Amino acid sequence: MPLILLDKLQAIENQQGRVRNAERWGPRTLDLDMLLYGNRQSQNPRLILPHPGLFERAFVLYPLSECAPDLVLPDGQSVYDLMQRCPAQGLCRVD
Helix, strand or coil: CHHHHHHHHHHHHHHCCCCCCCCCCCCCCCCCCCCCCCCCCEEECCEEECCHHHHCCHHHHHHHHHHCCCCECCCCCEHHHHHHCCCCCCCCCCC
16 A cells, blocks of 8 residues: 555656656655655565654654654654754744
8 A cells, every 4th residue: 555655646746747867865846755654664665664764854853743743653763752853953934
């Protein structure tokens, strides 16, 4: 099931003009990432779950903690604890 969702996300990116090239982390029109899929863990070549950047990216952790403040990841770490170790430098809340 997670790969079906990944296919759907990539179809949306493609419909919006996303072009995939060899440059990793380069500029792009749209980037939809799957962070979690329930408590599933995956090391599939196409999909790693939880998303490997989830643990260190403030721009992911802070909004995720607002949506699900009590969320515990499949490895037992809480989003709240991860957020406490990840400074909010440069983040600006937009209401």
